[in-house]
Amino acid sequence: MKTRIGILTGGGDCPGLNAVIRAVVIAAAKNGWTTFGFLGGFEGLLNPVRTRVLDPDDMDGLLFLGGTILGTSNSGRFAAKVGDGVAREIDAGIIAEAKGNFDRLGLRALVVVGGDGSLSIAQQLHHGGIPVVGVPKTIDNDIAGTSVTFGFDTAVSFATDALDRLRCTAESHQRVLVCEMMGRFAGWIAAHSGISGGADAILIPEIPFSLERVCDKIREREQDGKHHSLVVVAEGARQQGGAFVTQEHQAAGGGPSGGSFRETRLGGVATMVADEIQKRTGKETRVCVLGHLQRGGVPTTFDRLLCTRFGVGAVRLISEDKFGLMVAFIPPDTVGIPLQEAIGRLSTVPPDGDIVSTGRALGISFGD
Secondary structure, three states: OOOEEEEEEOOOOOOOHHHHHHHHHHHHHHOOOEEEEEOOHHHHHOOOOOEEEEOHHHOOOHHHOOOOOOOOOOOOOOOOEOOOOOEOOOOHHHHHHHHHHHHHOOEEEEEEEEOHHHHHHHHHHHHOOOOEEEEEEOOOOOEOOOOOOEOHHHHHHHHHHHHHHHHHHHHHHOOEEEEEEOOOOOOHHHHHHHHHOOOOEEEOOOOOEOHHHHHHHHHHHHHOOOOOEEEEEEOOOOEOOOOOEEOOOOEOOOOOOOOOOOOOOEOOHHHHHHHHHHHHHOOOEEEEEOHHHHHOOOOOHHHHHHHHHHHHHHHHHHHOOOOOEEEEEEOOEEEEEEHHHHOOOEOOOOOOOHHHHHHHHOOOEOOO
16 A cells, blocks of 8 residues: 555644645655545544545645645634643543554654644644654744744735835824734734834834834834834734733733633723823824735745745655654754653743844834
């Protein structure tokens, strides 16, 4: 019987998922292997098992197609990530059921494409006896052990384009525009797009901000005859001494809330910031929340290549019987690192690093 491998996509959707699937399927076929795709994320591993055989001849067009043809989920019986690097153990019976179905399909290995939460599940599946290889996916770029995750470049490209458009409106109406971006507890998207998009202030989780310092920047611009300002706010940004702002406008405290196994839903900080700016400066202020627009669409050239390298790298690790690893981009190569080194500790923007110091040198305020 031909060698069989499985692949699934877990967690939130992200530009480039289909490009990874394509690379895995084609590279596996070159080895004479058959690839089974599990539908609906990790839930596809459980009864009734939901799979489809992925034909390499059907992979045309996936390189630039957004979303995932396999479907995904960030909830259900496999939900593991509940907050800022916080995870829970999956029930042993669920792991055993997945292992039994994996064995009945006669699979050699399982490729798990996902972020910190999905890779935490992958690690538990590996400990449960399933040979696993992980591929790091998230627009947030917060996975440790890899220089960059796929989806990040596409999200930054979109966010930068949005800032270019917002600046036109801000300047035309002499307003302050506050743009909220995804990223959860890491400010990579906000920092990269904010600098690239010419933001005047950038608020990120790694540097708690003072509203008065943000307003000082806007007043300074007014005095210089610049009557519009662009403020970028990461969804996980918070005031000095304050808590994270959630969509329910309740304090999240940095982790799980109320014992729920769902991740804390951040959101709403930009509205709070905008209200305070208008109240304290008298400037007309508007809010734009990019939200899920950052997670869809066609992947950039950089992400297409990275996805392809990650997918081929995953197949290479399987061919070498190297499991419990994640494919990581450590320039100039893709390598395998232990999953344990990647999960449970977020990669965040260094407050004293080059990105922030570059912004400060340009006069950008980080609100501190």
